[in-house]
Amino acid sequence: EIVLTQSPGTLSLSPGERATLSCRASQSVWSSYLAWYQQKPGQIPRLLIYGASSRATGIPDRFSGSGSGTDFTLTISRLEPEDSAVYYCHQYGSSPQPFGGGTKVEIK
Amino acid sequence: QVQLVQSGAEVKKPGASVKVSCKASGYAFTSYGINWVRQAPGQGLEWMGWISTSNGNTYYAQKLQDRVTMTTDTSTSTAYMELRSLRSDDTAVYSCARGAPLDIWGQGTMVTVSS
Numbered sequence A: 001e002i003v004l005t006q007s008p009g010t011l012s013l014s015p016g017e018r019a020t021l022s023c024r025a026s027q028s029v030w031s032s033y034l035a036w037y038q039q040k041p042g043q044i045p046r047l048l049i050y051g052a053s054s055r056a057t058g059i060p061d062r063f064s065g066s067g068s069g070t071d072f073t074l075t076i077s078r079l080e081p082e083d084s085a086v087y088y089c090h091q092y093g094s095s096p097q098p099f100g101g102g103t104k105v106e107i108k
Numbered sequence B: 001q002v003q004l005v006q007s008g009a010e011v012k013k014p015g016a017s018v019k020v021s022c023k024a025s026g027y028a029f030t031s032y033g034i035n036w037v038r039q040a041p042g043q044g045l046e047w048m049g050w051i052s053t054s055n056g057n058t059y060y061a062q063k064l065q066d067r068v069t070m071t072t073d074t075s076t077s078t079a080y081m082e083l084r085s086l087r088s089d090d091t092a093v094y095s096c097a098r099g100a101p102l103d104i105w106g107q108g109t110m111v112t113v114s115s
Helices: none
Strands: A004-007 A010-013 A019-025 A036-041 A046-050 A063-068 A071-076 A085-091 A103-107 B003-006 B009-011 B018-025 B034-039 B048-049 B059-060 B068-071 B080-085 B092-098 B111-112
Touching: A010 A019, A019 A085, A019 A103, A036 A063, A036 A103, A046 A063, A071 A085, A103 B003, B003 B092, B009 B018, B018 B059, B034 B068, B048 B068, B048 B080, B059 B068, B080 B092, B080 B111
Parallel strands: A010 A103, B009 B111
Antiparallel strands: A004 A019, A019 A071, A036 A046, A036 A085, A063 A071, A085 A103, B003 B018, B018 B080, B034 B048, B034 B092, B048 B059, B068 B080, B092 B111
C-alpha cells in the first residue's frame, strides 16, 4: 500500500512569493497518476493538478505540478491572498488511493 | 451542470448504522466510478473506497472493509455508502467524488456519532 508524505506541514509566505510543496510516495506511483487538491476552510476540495502535471479546468497557470516515480512537487509561482488553503496530494493509479497529510499554506 | 448532491446531515448513536446517498446529474453516471472520502473535524482527507458504477465492483480501505458497503442504483444515478457499527471517531464529513482523479465532489454530509 502506497503511503504519501507531504512536506512541509505549514508554509508561511508573502504575496508574490513562490511556494514549493512536496509529496513523496513510499513506492512508485503508477503512470504518474498523482493529483493535487486545494481545500479552503469550510469548503470541499478542488482538483488543481492531475497526471502529476496537467492543470484541471479553470486553474490559473501560476499553479504547476511536476515529478514522477516517487517524488512530486506542486509549485505556486506567485502567491496571491486567495491561495491560502490546505493542499493535498493523492495517488489514483491503484487502489487503495491514499491522500497525503496535507500542507497548509499561509499568506503573511 | 455536472453535480453530485448528497443527503443531509445525520446524528447517530454508537453502534448504529448510517447510509449516505449521492445523486449524480449532468453526465453519464456509468461512465465514471464514485469514490467516498471522509474528513474528521480538523483532520485531513481519508479515502474510504471506490465503486465502479458500470459493474458494481468495489475496493474498500482496509481499515473500513469490515464495516462499509458501497452500492449504486443506476436507474436513479445514485451512489450509496453505508457505515455500520458507528463509533465516535467516525464523526466526520463524508463526501462522494467522481472518477479518478476526483474531479467533481458532492457538498459533503456531516455524520455525528454521539451518545
